[in-house]
Amino acid sequence: MKVCVIGGGASGCMAAIKIADKGHDVVLYEKNEKIGKKIYITGKGRCNVTNAVTGPEFLSNVVSNPKFVMSSEVRFNSNDTREFFEEHGVKLKIERGNRVFPVSDKSSDIIKALERGLKWRGVEVVLNANVDDVLVVGNQVSGVVVNGKSENFDCVVVATGGKSYASTGSTGDGYKFASKLGHKIVTPVQALVPIILEGSETRSLQGLSLKNVVLFSKFGNKPLYSSEIGEMIFTDSGISGPLVLSMSSYINRCDLTKLQLFIDFKPALNEDMLRVRIDRDIVSLGAKQTSSLMDGLLPKSLVPVFLKRIGINMTKKANQLSNEERERIILTLKNFELKIKDLASFDYAVVTAGGVSVKEVSPKTMESKLVKRLYFVGEVLDVDALTGGFNLQIAFSTAAQCASNF
Numbered sequence: 389m390k391v392c393v394i395g396g397g398a399s400g401c402m403a404a405i406k407i408a409d410k411g412h413d414v415v416l417y418e419k420n421e422k423i424g425k426k427i428y429i430t431g432k433g434r435c436n437v438t439n440a441v442t443g444p445e446f447l448s449n450v451v452s453n454p455k456f457v458m459s460s461e462v463r464f465n466s467n468d469t470r471e472f473f474e475e476h477g478v479k480l481k482i483e484r485g486n487r488v489f490p491v492s493d494k495s496s497d498i499i500k501a502l503e504r505g506l507k508w509r510g511v512e513v514v515l516n517a518n519v520d521d522v523l524v525v526g527n528q529v530s531g532v533v534v535n536g537k538s539e540n541f542d543c544v545v546v547a548t549g550g551k552s553y554a555s556t557g558s559t560g561d562g563y564k565f566a567s568k569l570g571h572k573i574v575t576p577v578q579a580l581v582p583i584i585l586e587g588s589e590t591r592s593l594q595g596l597s598l599k600n601v602v603l604f605s606k607f608g609n610k611p612l613y614s615s616e617i618g619e620m621i622f623t624d625s626g627i628s629g630p631l632v633l634s635m636s637s638y639i640n641r642c643d644l645t646k647l648q649l650f651i652d653f654k655p656a657l658n659e660d661m662l663r664v665r666i667d668r669d670i671v672s673l674g675a676k677q678t679s680s681l682m683d684g685l686l687p688k689s690l691v692p693v694f695l696k697r698i699g700i701n702m703t704k705k706a707n708q709l710s711n712e713e714r715e716r717i718i719l720t721l722k723n724f725e726l727k728i729k730d731l732a733s734f735d736y737a738v739v740t741a742g743g744v745s746v747k748e749v750s751p752k753t754m755e756s757k758l759v760k761r762l763y764f765v766g767e768v769l770d771v772d773a774l775t776g777g778f779n780l781q782i783a784f785s786t787a788a789q790c791a792s793n794f
């Protein structure tokens with residue numbers, strides 16, 4: 389069969405390689421001048437290529453539609469990804485949180501491995517090739533229009549990615565193809581994205597990184613999502629860092645005006661333990677200022693912002709704090725509220741949540757349930773996961789699952 393793959397990202401390259409393995413003629417169209425532009429910037433240029441966990445542990449990191457991903461992940465899991473890249477000449481290492489990287493710390497080595505894989509199997513890679521349309525006859529795919537010219541194909545695999553970091557080529561073209569052919573598109577929203585805060589209260593904290601804190605949210609006063617203990621950072625317009633990116637993936641469909649976001653600065657201590665600690669510190673500090681008390685509890689640059697928020701003068705003697713003031717300190721240490729203005733734009737989103745509805749795609753074959761021989765793989769689908777190598781693994785798993793049908 390003559391197969392067209394649209395998109396030379398992680399999912400498109402893997403799909404082309406695996407379909408060619410089955411003996412088919414594969415043409416890969418990539419609109420950029422090279423393949424893997426997004427892969428190049430993954431993992432801060434190091435490419436966190438997968439996560440060395442499998443099964444339920446893997447799926448617990450998939451935010452949207454983990455059930456849909458389940459059989460792909462069984463077919464081709466992170467062990468298979470590691471084996472694939474080792475076979476294609478990339479030595480890998482496992483870091484904290486089971487994150488897998490090339491030993492070289494170079495994402496370009498992952499791209500080179502995919503290029504090698506495509507070449508070894510004789511996949512025709514056509515660069516600077518913009519696919520404008522997918523053609524159907526009846527309810528079956530018949531080809532594509534590429535750079536304005538029609539080309540016939542027996543099968544078409546859409547691997548065009550989401551719409552984040554559009555400069556890498558992921559401009560949401562797959563959504564257009566899919567919706568024109570009758571597919572429902574779940575509204576794309578930013579995921580794994582920094583959060584912009586209201587007002588200027590935290591502006592002075594730009595660059596401050598917090599370790600060992602918890603970030604949690606409430607919607608309409610009901611708990612929504614609570615992170616594990618981890619890190620976050622204040623930016624010029626809000627907050628970012630691992631905890632914030634994860635939080636964004638759970639709140640990106642909420643009415644942000646009804647959402648409350650809090651930092652727990654002392655997750656290892658409950659309120660009673662904090663009370664004991666603060667009382668003990670006050671005794672040992674004696675007539676020293678409240679700022680000295682807070683210096684032992686918070687990073688120095690945060691202390692003025694914190695005390696201003698709760699209306700306590702920095703210079704007030706610690707041993708003159710009223711019980712009510714001590715309680716205010718304790719409560720705010722455990723529930724420091726941040727007012728969300730918005731999520732940062734798609735240009736800052738590591739992935740796109742939403743996309744081609746998985747209800748109209750077979751999880752066993754990735755084939756459209758509406759148009760025969762039309763397939764969707766990777767981020768174009770309504771699937772997204774947390775950071776840690778899970779998103780690339782989903783791209784590889786869905787690609788391999790698709791190929792298994794050929």
Ligand SMILES: Cc1cc2nc3c(=O)[nH]c(=O)nc-3n(C[C@H](O)[C@H](O)[C@H](O)COP(=O)(O)OP(=O)(O)OC[C@H]3O[C@@H](n4cnc5c(N)ncnc54)[C@H](O)[C@@H]3O)c2cc1C
Pocket residue numbers: 394395396397398399400417418419420423424425426427429430431432435436437438517518519520547548549550552553556557558559560561562737738739765766767768776777778779780781783
């Ligand atoms: C900054 C950043 C860091 C990341 N780091 C990691 C990480 O370390 N680990 C991880 O697991 N995930 C990471 N991700 C997410 C991961 O990169 C993506 O989920 C994954 O690359 C998606 O692969 P894909 O093949 O589905 O789509 P894409 O990588 O977006 O590839 C789609 C390709 O299709 C091409 N294309 C689109 N439309 C057309 C058209 N009409 N004609 C021809 N070609 C077209 C595009 O040019 C592009 O090359 C990161 C993402 C970003 C933005």
